[in-house]
Amino acid sequence: MFDVLVTVLTYVAAVLVTLVLIVMAVAYRFRHFQDMLLYHPQEPAGSRTAVDSPRDHGVSRYEVLDIRTPDGLTLRGFLVQPPTGASRCVITYFHGNAGNVGHRIPIARLLAERVGATVVMMDYRGYGQSDSGSAAAAPSEAGLKVDANAVMEYVLGRDDLRRLPQFVMGTSLGGAVTIYLASQQRYDRVVAGFIVENSFTSISDMADVVFAPVIARRIPGWRGKLLTFTLSKIIKPVVLYIGWWSIDAVRHVTAPTLFISAAKDELVPPSHVHALHDAAVKSSLRRFVTLPDSTHNDAPAAKGYAEHISGFVHDVLQRRGHHLGSSTA
Structure with a gap:
């Protein structure tokens, strides 16, 4: 049972790392779009x-x-x-x-x-x-x-x-x-x-200033807070190049x-x-x-x-x- 759990966790970790690397690669490839937004x-x-x-x-x-x-x-x-x-x-x-x-x-x-x-x-x-x-x-x-x-x-x-x-x-x-x-x-x-x-x-802090209120208005309650946390603490550090x-x-x-x-x-x-x-x-x-x-x-x-x-x-x-x-x- 323990070996199965280790195998599953290893697989999940590998998938997450792969996804992160893909997201980072895509973000880097299109980083000039961030400049266009700023x-x-x-x-x-x-x-x-x-x-x-x-x-x-x-x-x-x-x-x-x-x-x-x-x-x-x-x-x-x-x-x-x-x-x-x-x-x-x-x-x-x-x-x-x-x-x-x-x-x-x-x-x-x-x-x-x-x-x-x-x-x-x-x-x-x-x-x-x-x-x-x-x-x-x-x-x-x-x-x-x-x-x-x-x-x-x-x-x-x-x-x-x-x-x-x-x-x-x-x-x-x-x-x-x-x-x-x-x-x-x-x-x-x-x-x-x-x-x-x-x-x-x-710019990272300013991104929070800009997007957090928008999310709070569009998605109130715990779902909005969860999305804000995910964007700010997980996705933003990976994709933001400015x-x-x-x-x-x-x-x-x-x-x-x-x-x-x-x-x-x-x-x-x-x-x-x-x-x-x-x-x-x-x-x-x-x-x-x-x-x-x-x-x-x-x-x-x-x-x-x-x-x-x-x-x-x-x-x-x-x-x-x-x-x-x-x-x-």
């Missing part, structure tokens, strides 16, 4: 072709930038300077999912005018007017990390920018890009501080970091930003700011938004012993 460069309509220029938003001092990546793609975006030409620092800004840099020019103008920063913002591959149309140019986690490094190398390699204090800022998906950069040792000494706004702990494990990467961040959270964020739960802040235990200066009346996309319009960023820049530069007056870019 990244939305085509939204809103026209975002891949129509990109506002800074001049369209009343900015007179700007440059159009083209940056080449190591894998041969061209990223396109803008450099926006303070209206007086006096730059306190450089803020390299990474935008969120959907849209393009043209949609974020009001943010660049705000940072230039109210913080006194020279702002560099580029579209990722596949976004805006950056290169697209090939498999390599399709947005992906690996590709966006290559893009981020290329942008940083451009900024740090340009004489008029590298002599200024460096800050890196990202919103939502851009926050994950920012945390990735902040966790890299090569940027520890050259970047004064990082700013993370309304970002998530991981990581953006910011909750792990942020543990390696040593530079000063400002976390900004919109209390009424309807896309990324504020608890994610709290978790990122709490996990950044090695950061030499952690700061958390809550915007009580803001949602995911309107944080820059909140009262005190620019002042929080400006105050963080001031305190970081004071700690580093920088002259707090202006210098010309």
Whole structure:
């Protein structure tokens, strides 16, 4: 009897392992579909072709930038300077999912005018007017990390920018890009501080945020809970290839970091930003700011938004012993 039980269990285990391997193989083969589900460069309509220029938003001092990546793609975006030409620092800004840099020019103008920063913002591959149309140019986690490094190398390699204090800022998906950069040792000494706004702990955690409420509405009771558990704990770890494990990467961040959270964020739960802040235990200066009346996309319009960023820049530069007056870019 015992031998029969062992045989049955062995057979069942073999079948389960085979099924898992098949599912993993299929998921890997079609992993680009996960990228298509996550990244939305085509939204809103026209975002891949129509990109506002800074001049369209009343900015007179700007440059159009083209940056080449190591894998041969061209990223396109803008450099926006303070209206007086006096730059306190450089803020390299990474935008969120959907849209393009043209949609974020009001943010660049705000940072230039109210913080006194020279702002560099580029579209990722596949976004805006950056290169697209090939498999390599399709947005992906690996590709966006290559893009981020290329942008940083451009900024740090340009004489008029590298002599200024460096800050890196990202919103939502851009926050994950920012945390990735902040966790890299090569940027520890050259970047004064990082700013993370309304970002998530991981794509895995965001999958739970998106699908759990849907299942609860469609399948109430214990059946829905069982399905949620099965998807989250058994299927998702096997099939999900997109990581953006910011909750792990942020543990390696040593530079000063400002976390900004919109209390009424309807896309990324504020608890994610709290978790990122709490996990950044090695950061030499952690700061958390809550915007009580803001949602995911309107944080820059909140009262005190620019002042929080400006105050963080001031305190970081004071700690580093920088002259707090202006210098010309």
